[in-house]
Amino acid sequence: MIPYNLFPTPVFKFTIDRSFTGDEWAFINGLRKENNNCNMVSEERYVLGRPELSSIKSFIVESLDRYFREVYVPKKDVYLRITQSWLNYTYPGQSHHQHSHSNSFVSGVLYMRASRDRDRINFHNTKQEQIEMVSEEYNMYNMKTCWFDVHEGDLLLFPSSLLHSVDTVKEGERVSLAFNTFPVGLIGNEINSTGLLLKE
Numbered sequence: 655m656i657p658y659n660l661f662p663t664p665v666f667k668f669t670i671d672r673s674f675t676g677d678e679w680a681f682i683n684g685l686r687k688e689n690n691n692c693n694m695v696s697e698e699r700y701v702l703g704r705p706e707l708s709s710i711k712s713f714i715v716e717s718l719d720r721y722f723r724e725v726y727v728p729k730k731d732v733y734l735r736i737t738q739s740w741l742n743y744t745y746p747g748q749s750h751h752q753h754s755h756s757n758s759f760v761s762g763v764l765y766m767r768a769s770r771d772r773d774r775i776n777f778h779n780t781k782q783e784q785i786e787m788v789s790e791e792y793n794m795y796n797m798k799t800c801w802f803d804v805h806e807g808d809l810l811l812f813p814s815s816l817l818h819s820v821d822t823v824k825e826g827e828r829v830s831l832a833f834n835t836f837p838v839g840l841i842g843n844e845i846n847s848t849g850l851l852l853k854e
Contacts, residue, residue, distance in 0.1 A: 659794065663727045663816060665735040665777065667802065668809040674766060681706035682766060682829065687743055691751040693820075694743040702739035702833060711736070712829070714764065714809065718835060721760065721811045732839035734760055735854060739833035741766075750820035752778060758814035758834030763804075766827040770805040777801065778817040812825070 674682075681704065685696040698704075702711045719732050737758065744750060754759040763775065777800050789796045802810060812818070814834060842848035 656718070659667050663777075663813060664721070664811060665802075666717070666721045666724075668713075668737060668811070670713050670764070670809065672708075672807070673808075677706060678710065678777075682741060685741055690742070691753075693748040693750050694745070695751045696741040696743075699738045701741060702736050707831075710764065712730075714762065714833070717811060718760065722789040725809040728843075730840045731793055732836045735838045737834045737836050739831065742828075742830045744820060744823050744828040744830075746823050746825055748823040750751065750792055752776075752817055752819040754817050755814040755834050757836075759837055760811055760835045761814040762809060762811045762833050762835075763805055764809045764831040765804045765829075766831055767827055768804045768806055768808070769826060770803045771838075772825065773805075773828055774801045774803045774821065775810065776819045776821065777812070778819065780817055811826075 659740075665848050683703070685698050687694040689695075701707055702714065714736070722728070722732075722734050742750065763774070779798050779800075786798070804810070809841070820828075838852050838854050840849060840851050842850050
């Protein structure tokens with residue numbers, strides 16, 4: 655028997671491999687927060703445009719480029735630009751509702767404060783099943799939810815349409831930097847009348 659896994663969903667994990675600096679934390683802690691669905695979010699929605707996070711942005715841009723080149727192998731000169739970016743703050747008793755990111759191509763989450771023994775992100779399978787089957791154990795073919803344990807410095811990149819959520823935090827503060835992206839350049843195929851030039 656040879657199993658074939660058709661049309662997998664690409665989720666890439668990178669690690670920044672350094673501690674966040676005092677200046678970076680001073681900026682993050684100094685941001686004004688507002689209520690979100692079940693947690694808190696920064697009022698500032700373009701944090702990666704700030705000079706205080708320029709080193710973090712460089713790491714994210716390099717990771718995005720690798721994801722984009724390996725997954726899509728673009729024929730034309732196309733790249734992903736970061737659009738909006740913000741901080742999520744989740745405290746004990748809070749969670750993050752199940753959601754996806756509209757008006758974005760690839761989204762990402764960089765964990766600023768998290769611990770692998772208690773923090774994770776859940777991804778949800780949205781494929782419509784005509785027949786519901788109860789499984790004795792779960793594998794890559796029948797699972798409805800998949801999760802990743804996350805730690806400080808971990809960066810996850812994934813298609814923006816992929817539903818994700820965070821369970822209720824039991825202890826500690828969880829801080830993550832989330833962002834959206836959109837392609838820049840010529841996408842589609844002009845011969846097939848699907849060409850679209852997206853400018854910065």
